[in-house]
Amino acid sequence: MASPPKIARFWIDTDVCLDQRSCVIEAPDLLQDRPVAGGPLIVSTATDTPEAYFQILNAAWACPVSAINVEFEDGSVHDGTTDYIRSICEKFG
Numbered sequence: 001m002a003s004p005p006k007i008a009r010f011w012i013d014t015d016v017c018l019d020q021r022s023c024v025i026e027a028p029d030l031l032q033d034r035p036v037a038g039g040p041l042i043v044s045t046a047t048d049t050p051e052a053y054f055q056i057l058n059a060a061w062a063c064p065v066s067a068i069n070v071e072f073e074d075g076s077v078h079d080g081t082t083d084y085i086r087s088i089c090e091k092f093g
C-alpha cells in the first residue's frame with residue numbers, strides 16, 4: 001500500500017451496537033452521542049481528511065462488538081475484527 005485506501009462509506013450495525021459510545025470519543029467529527037438507543041448519531045460521512053479518515057478507523061477498531069463497518073474503494077468491507085484496519089492504522093496513522 002503506497003497510500004491508504006480511500007473509504008467509500010461507513011455504517012453502524014444497530015442490531016449489534018451496545019450504545020456505549022466509545023466510538024464517539026474516537027470519532028468526534030463524525031459521530032455524536034444521543035440519549036436514545038440505536039447507535040451513535042452520524043453527523044458527517046466525510047472521511048476525505050486525514051483526521052476524519054483515521055477517526056472512523058480508530059472507532060471501528062475500538063468498538064467492542066465490531067458494529068462499525070467500513071467499505072473501502074475496492075469494495076471490500078471491514079470491521080474492527082480484521083487485521084486490515086489495524087494494518088492501515090499502524091502503517092499510515
Ligand code: SF4
Nearest residue numbers: 017018020021023063
Ligand atoms: S462503540 Fe460500537 S457498540 Fe459502542 S456505541 Fe459505538 S458503534 Fe455502538
